[in-house]
Amino acid sequence: MAHIKLLNEELPGIVGLLNYRPETAKPLLELAETLLRGPSTLTSGEREIIAASVSWWNNCHFCHTSHAAAAAAHLNCDLSLVDEIKKGLPNTNVSDKLRALLHIAHQVQRNGKEVTAEDVAYARELGATDQEIHDTVLIAAAFCMYNRYVDGLGTWAPQANEAYKEMGERMAFVGYGKHQPA
Amino acid sequence: MPHIDLPEEYPGIRSLFVYQPETAAPLCHLAQVLLHDPHPTLTAGERELIASYVSNLNTCKFCTATHSAIAKHQLGSDLSLVKHVLADPETAPISDKLRALLKIAAKVQTGGKNVLSEDIETARSEGATDIEIHDTVLIAAAFCMYNRYVDGLATWQPDNEAFYDKMGEQRAREGYKPSSINFTLTEELKKS
Numbered sequence: 001m002a003h004i005k006l007l008n009e010e011l012p013g014i015v016g017l018l019n020y021r022p023e024t025a026k027p028l029l030e031l032a033e034t035l036l037r038g039p040s041t042l043t044s045g046e047r048e049i050i051a052a053s054v055s056w057w058n059n060c061h062f063c064h065t066s067h068a069a070a071a072a073a074h075l076n077c078d079l080s081l082v083d084e085i086k087k088g089l090p091n092t093n094v095s096d097k098l099r100a101l102l103h104i105a106h107q108v109q110r111n112g113k114e115v116t117a118e119d120v121a122y123a124r125e126l127g128a129t130d131q132e133i134h135d136t137v138l139i140a141a142a143f144c145m146y147n148r149y150v151d152g153l154g155t156w157a158p159q160a161n162e163a164y165k166e167m168g169e170r171m172a173f174v175g176y177g178k179h180q181p182a
Numbered sequence: 183m184p185h186i187d188l189p190e191e192y193p194g195i196r197s198l199f200v201y202q203p204e205t206a207a208p209l210c211h212l213a214q215v216l217l218h219d220p221h222p223t224l225t226a227g228e229r230e231l232i233a234s235y236v237s238n239l240n241t242c243k244f245c246t247a248t249h250s251a252i253a254k255h256q257l258g259s260d261l262s263l264v265k266h267v268l269a270d271p272e273t274a275p276i277s278d279k280l281r282a283l284l285k286i287a288a289k290v291q292t293g294g295k296n297v298l299s300e301d302i303e304t305a306r307s308e309g310a311t312d313i314e315i316h317d318t319v320l321i322a323a324a325f326c327m328y329n330r331y332v333d334g335l336a337t338w339q340p341d342n343e344a345f346y347d348k349m350g351e352q353r354a355r356e357g358y359k360p361s362s363i364n365f366t367l368t369e370e371l372k373k374s
Contacts, residue, residue, distance in 0.1 A: 003302045004312040021313070023219070024320060027212035034204050059295065104334075111240065112333025120185045130186035134198075137185075137334040138205060145327035151294025152286075152319040 013062030029177030045074035062157035069168025194244035218357035227256030242329035251350020
């Protein structure tokens with residue numbers, strides 16, 4: 001049970017919190033929509049992999065599984081991607097550039113100062129642009145917020161990967177803070 | 183030197199807001215709601231203290247100095263109080279409720295799961311409400327983002343107390359509307 005009395009206790013993870021405080025929900029959803037679905041040279045699938053990886057490193061089951069499911073929806077692959085992300089994508093065909101950006105994201109997850117000039121130079125060598133480095137750092141930083149928000153208030157989360165399939169599809173194809181078209 | 187090509191005349195998060203206005207908008211909006219808009223019970227000064235306390239735990243110089251200066255101007259120009267809270271909230275002259283909320287914020291900084299039911303019970307026994315606990319957790323979490331954003335891109339973070347004080351005075355008065363974030367204090371910095 002959550003640490004505070006939510007308006008609807010059936011809503012899992014961040015969903016119950018967004019429903020509890022609409023004033024903060026609005027910028028939190030706008031930020032996610034811009035970072036994960038806005039215009040970018042990184043695909044939404046790549047950006048959701050960064051979000052899901054950071055959430056895994058922060059040990060946030062709800063954010064990890066839901067964003068990994070969103071990545072799977074974007075990439076049109078099955079939910080085995082959820083566990084593959086936990087292992088560091090050993091069997092997934094992703095670019096070396098994305099792997100270098102994931103390393104930067106992992107450094108950000110530890111602390112912003114952990115990102116070194118070498119980490120950035122290496123990503124650049126593999127083709128990463130300033131904009132992509134910026135977006136990677138901000139996605140990683142933002143998930144250090146969302147994860148702490150979800151876990152710090154003790155919200156509940158469904159356990160099984162399958163429980164996140166529809167949620168991931170909605171996040172991928174409808175978006176954040178948007179209602180499903182009728 | 184910043185890790186990416188940022189506009190040189192702006193320090194800290196301001197250089198990032200100018201670099202990327204699309205993300206600046208929700209980031210400023212979030213800070214405005216969390217720290218500046220009227221709150222049923224927590225003062226802006228108390229909320230700024232939480233922000234600067236967490237920024238200090240994350241060792242982010244720019245955010246610590248900025249939000250300490252804002253807190254100072256929200257709290258009757260008492261910088262020694264702000265410094266005392268950052269150094270040792272246990273002995274600082276603040277309410278026991280705020281002390282308990284700062285303890286929750288410190289737990290959030292190390293990881294959301296570290297917040298225990300006992301921490302929540304202690305805050306409640308000192309009078310904290312659900313919305314105060316909610317906002318404390320989200321302010322602490324949000325500064326784990328802002329701090330990483332500012333440090334992760336190695337933004338310019340000047341050592342100039344007068345600059346932070348002036349920015350803090352303005353921010354305490356005007357809040358975090360993107361239009362007011364866009365002013366420049368380059369003249370102040372050049373003088374230093």
